[in-house]
Amino acid sequence: MIDKLEFFIALAREQHFGRAAETLGITQPTLSAAVKQLEDQLGVMLVKRGSRFQGLTAEGEQVLTWARRIVGDARTMREEMRAARKGLSGRIRIAAIPTALAMVARITTPFRERHPGVSFSVLSRTSIEVLSLLGNFDIDVGITYLDNEPLGNVVSVPLYSERYQLITAAGNALSDRAQVSWAEVAELPLCLLTPDMQNRRIIDHHLAEAGAVARPTLESNSMIVLFSHIRTGKWASIMPLNLAETFGFAEPIRAIPIVEPDASHLVGLVATKREPHLPLVAALLDEAMAMAEAGLAASGNHPPPLQR
Template sequence: MIDKLEFFIALANEKHFGRAAEECGISQPTLSAAIRQLEDQLGVMLVQRGSRFQGLTPEGQRVLEWARRIVGDARTMREEMRAARKGLSGHIKIAVIPTALAMLPRITTPFQERHPDVTFSIVSRNSLQVLSMLENLEIDAGITYLENEPLGRVTSVPLYAEQYNLITAAGSPLSDRDSVTWKEVGSLRLCLLTADMQNRRIINHHLAEAGVTAHPTLESNSMIVLFSHVRTGRWASIMPRNVAKSFGFPAEIRMIPITEPQAHHLVGLVATHREPFTPLVSALLHEARVLAEEPEF
């Protein structure tokens, strides 16, 4: 039944029989037959059918909750037995908010040195997508904000607090200042992350507190795109200090703390709360805790 539950989870995630079958590496008729067999075994309809996928039935929604729990436990069991035979090995999938991507090597590098048979896949997603992917068993862990929006039932390890800076070219407005206020920053020609990013919602909030509204002339979901436009001298941006430092700014780029207020927002590693954790997730949580205890971090 485990394989059928995995197919059912894939269908719930993809909301399309063809894409779910492709995700599972099987044909669409095989997927459809497996879902019908699962319905026969459980004695309920799980999927509202028509000419295309129309959603889950109420019973299907409840079975989905059980399926995630059962499949998660089965994966944990398999990983534990593999670790008992071969030591820690396997593949870890992590989704990360854009502003935290630059710090990720501080976790993955020492982890891989300790466990050379473990590989990683890392994708950039917004905070809501990180939590959704965790719930749907699409990733093993995420790095996201911990304080501003509901996290659900997760285990979290606080890593650092974002501190915000004006990033601008030398010779541009405010570039000669040692610090600037949120109100002053609001008057500049800005490039910022897109509105679906929690970082952008945080920035909008602090600008609104200062009595100004952000009207960026360029938006992107990539920090690299923002930095490349700052380097032209025609845009300024607002970036967390750790991100700005990771770019290794040349002399013509200024990084100026934003005060009044000096805002801090906590970022950390999150994993679906379960006991026991898979050996891979347990080791990753341990690595995050080690990093969080470093004084300079």
């Protein structure tokens, strides 16, 4: 039954028989037959019938919740047995918000040094997509904001606080200032992330608090695009301090703290709330906690607890 439940999860995710079959590497008739067999075994209709996929029935939604739990438990069992035989190995799938991508290596590098049999795939996704991918078992962990929008049924490890800077070229307006206000920044030609990004929603919120409105002259879902425009000397942006430091801005680019308010938002590692976790996920959560404790100890702060 496990394989049929995996097929059903894929169908619910793709909401299209053809696309789901393609992602599973099977034919559409095979998928349709598996779903029908699952319905026969359970004695309920799972999918609304029609010429095309029309959604799940109420019973289908209930079964989807169980299917995710059962498939997750089966995978955990297999991974635990493999770890018992061979040690930690396999691939960890990570999705991170764009502003956190630069710090992923701080977790993956020491983790792989301890567990050389592990490999990683890292995707750039919006905060909403991170949570959706987690819920559909398409990733193992995510890195996203923890304190701005609802996270749902996850465990989290706070990693760092994101603080915001005006990033601009020397000689531009406000570039000689020690700090600037959100209201002042709103008057500059800004390049910002697109509105579907939580970072942009955070920026819009703080601008609104200052009585201003974001009117960017360029929007992109790529941090590389924003950096390349800043380097022309004709654009400015609002970015987290840790991200600007990672890219090593030097003269003639300046990073200036934004105040009024002096805002910060917590970023951390998230995983589906379940016990036990996959061995790889449990080990990565421990790695993230150690990293957070070390970083906060260096700054003289107390480490935040694992949010379960």
